[in-house]
Amino acid sequence: MKVKIANTTSRGQITLPLQWRKKFDTNTFSLEMNEKNLIISPLQIEEPETVIFDSQRDTKGKSIDIDEFITALEKSL
Helix, strand or coil: CCCCCCCCCCCCCCCCCHHHHHHHCCCCEEEEECCCCEEEEECCCCCCCCCCCCHHHHHCCCCCCHHHHHHHHHHHC
16 A cells, blocks of 8 residues: 655645546545544546536525426426
């Protein structure tokens, strides 16, 4: 196992070394925390996730009624 020490930025971000990112050929990772460790694992996702409704993006944090949501869902199919 290779070990790399990384510091977080002021926003809590870390950078994975380029050779590690290339080895796993993905930009998606799962993060798991247990009592003693933080485990970062590469994920291979077949298709990108489709976001139909994002309240922050679509309505500036306001909710919509169910009929509007169904209409948005139908348009996405």
